[in-house]
């Protein structure tokens with residue numbers, strides 16, 4: 001591979017924003033990719049993947065490059081040189097790469113790789129939590145998988161098209177996909193591609209949604225005509241899936257504390273041809289109380305640490321803090337206590353997170369079930385999805401039934 005100066009500059013600029021300005025990697029990369037209209041798909045892939053790679057391996061690369069935060073541009077070029085050297089890319093004779101000690105880089109890599117915190121490039125506290133909650137052996141495998149690039153998975157919008165038809169349409173545009181056994185609405189791309197530019201996407205024939213995330217709406221067991229409340233709907237990945245399973249019949253109340261997220265959901269719903277969603281901002285306890293004992297199904301896709309989706313959000317390794325996880329555990333129990341009251345007798349509740357930590361998952365459900373409001377519920381089943389076992393995102397979901 002030959003390195004191109006303007007692409008490498010884009011990566012360094014992006015890293016400056018992510019590491020020094022605290023900006024989110026996905027947003028920064030989205031912006032970077034708009035920089036030069038002449039960039040082809042390979043150029044764009046280089047900028048996105050290299051930036052993500054260096055974010056993912058920040059701790060390891062910084063240690064090898066012997067640089068410390070806050071990184072100046074020279075520091076970032078040194079980390080870039082580490083990335084390129086370890087990838088076996090020949091460094092051009094640019095001033096930034098003068099005196100790059102290629103052999104020393106490989107030696108340091110081998111030496112540091114003996115320690116999990118460097119090999120997997122994670123903060124010490126995160127490693128300690130992982131070991132404490134999952135045990136050494138599972139955590140070692142899980143964090144290694146969480147450092148690999150995730151597949152691109154689509155969820156077919158069955159309101160508009162069948163899985164087979166969509167597969168054919170994409171095939172005609174040179175996008176090849178596979179079915180995934182056990183995931184009825186999923187198509188997996190054989191090779192990464194920018195699916196957002198296709199007419200199929202613009203016409204709402206699919207959404208990009210990981211396979212594990214698609215299990216959640218399936219577990220909720222919705223039927224056309226039901227009243228379903230999606231309490232932490234965000235931009236609506238799961239709401240839209242629920243809508244397609246309900247064949248646009250019945251009512252979905254999509255709630256979140258952020259109006260901005262629900263606005264995104266509105267746009268996506270229009271594209272998806274979904275018209276049975278009512279949006280409700282949770283700005284007091286009123287909208288919740290109004291729905292007490294009213295819903296056939298309630299989904300609590302709870303805010304969480306995101307420790308199951310590091311493959312997609314590698315910068316979360318550096319943005320997360322242990323105190324945040326402590327706080328979010330309290331929120332998780334609160335929303336379980338409050339939002340479960342919306343389920344009507346005989347109705348069902350799914351509690352889900354994209355975390356692999358038992359303290360955010362089965363332990364929360366256990367604590368709920370032994371509490372006063374939890375006594376009204378029976379535990380039906382749960383599913384713990386680890387990325388290293390499933391090949392998809394780490395997730396947890398539990399199904400409870402109100403007596």
Ligand SMILES: C[S@@+](CC[C@H](N)C(=O)[O-])C[C@H]1O[C@@H](n2cnc3c(N)ncnc32)[C@H](O)[C@@H]1O
Nearest residue numbers: 231232233234235236237238256257301302303
């Ligand atoms: C895991 S995300 C939801 C993802 C979304 N369901 C999807 O499938 O795309 C959790 C959501 O919970 C929202 N949230 C945080 N605290 C909340 C609360 N107390 N009540 C309701 N929603 C909350 C966040 O704004 C965020 O959108």
